[in-house]
Amino acid sequence: MSATALLQRSARPITHKTRGQTHGMVTRLMSPGDLGQRLKPFVFLDLFDNGGRPFTGFSLHPHSGIATLTYMAQGNVSYEDTNGATGLLPEGGVEWMRAGKGVWHGGGAGEPGRAWGFQLWIALPPHLELGPSVSTYQAPADIPAIGPARVLLGSYAGVANAIEAPAPITYLAVNLRAGERWVYDQPADHRVLWAGVGRGSVAAPGLIEAGELAVFAPGSDPVEFNALEDAHLVLGSAVPHNHLLVLGHYSVHTSPAALLAGEAHIREIQAGLWRDGRL
Numbered sequence: 001m002s003a004t005a006l007l008q009r010s011a012r013p014i015t016h017k018t019r020g021q022t023h024g025m026v027t028r029l030m031s032p033g034d035l036g037q038r039l040k041p042f043v044f045l046d047l048f049d050n051g052g053r054p055f056t057g058f059s060l061h062p063h064s065g066i067a068t069l070t071y072m073a074q075g076n077v078s079y080e081d082t083n084g085a086t087g088l089l090p091e092g093g094v095e096w097m098r099a100g101k102g103v104w105h106g107g108g109a110g111e112p113g114r115a116w117g118f119q120l121w122i123a124l125p126p127h128l129e130l131g132p133s134v135s136t137y138q139a140p141a142d143i144p145a146i147g148p149a150r151v152l153l154g155s156y157a158g159v160a161n162a163i164e165a166p167a168p169i170t171y172l173a174v175n176l177r178a179g180e181r182w183v184y185d186q187p188a189d190h191r192v193l194w195a196g197v198g199r200g201s202v203a204a205p206g207l208i209e210a211g212e213l214a215v216f217a218p219g220s221d222p223v224e225f226n227a228l229e230d231a232h233l234v235l236g237s238a239v240p241h242n243h244l245l246v247l248g249h250y251s252v253h254t255s256p257a258a259l260l261a262g263e264a265h266i267r268e269i270q271a272g273l274w275r276d277g278r279l
Contacts, residue, residue, distance in 0.1 A: 019211055025049055026048045031044050039236075040241040042123075042236050043245060045121070045213060047117075057077065062099075062104045063250050064130075070118070074114055085137060089107070089110070098131075099251075122167075130262060138161075138163070142162065151172060152173055175232050178227055180226075186222065190237040191220070192239075194235070
């Protein structure tokens with residue numbers, strides 16, 4: 001089948017595409033100032049790529065009210081957090097950081113070579129946004145797969161990740177060979193759907209190329225992805241997050257009062273980091 005026919009065969013249209021904004025090695029594909037309001041609970045998505053060049057990494061910085069999921073598609077990075085974890089996040093591995101009322105974390109260079117992947121921010125519901133911070137680090141072997149899809153968070157087609165999702169969410173990493181076809185059967189109650197391509201290109205039904213994020217029309221119809229070349233993408237679907245997004249510099253909460261509480265706890269942690277000489 002021709003590429004033109006592949007681009008036209010799905011009834012679930014793409015309503016928006018973006019290449020985001022790039023600063024150094026990070027491209028911000030989604031933020032609350034643009035697509036995050038439409039796609040919440042997904043509020044930020046960064047595609048990071050060192051291009052094989054040495055980099056200093058990301059120093060310790062705080063979060064509250066959200067969870068972050070970092071996925072390494074290639075290469076590795078080091079990590080540390082104020083929950084006491086340090087180590088190396090390997091290729092294919094996941095860092096899950098449910099910030100709750102506050103946490104600090106950071107990452108640095110791993111082994112020499114190219115390192116790229118995605119970091120997703122997820123808005124937490126009120127009962128978790130000021131709860132305890134939880135950090136989980138998964139090796140590639142810990143991440144379940146079904147066909148070409150690896151389940152980074154939530155569940156898909158009866159396969160679930162061990163990380164406890166904060167809401168009804170499915171987040172997948174999908175590797176497709178050139179010419180391969182894959183259909184995402186979205187859960188019926190999920191109305192939000194997007195896909196971000198890190199490498200290669202797919203027809204789904206419109207063309208999505210490397211470095212692009214595509215937003216699909218609300219609904220639950222399946223979406224067919226056809227790889228026009230070898231492709232590596234992430235995909236997220238969810239029940240909409242029916243709460244406000246109240247923003248701080250590193251925080252997202254559901255109310256101004258919750259934001260104040262989260263930022264106060266962040267400052268308490270910061271004071272301890274200063275005392276310990278870690279900042």
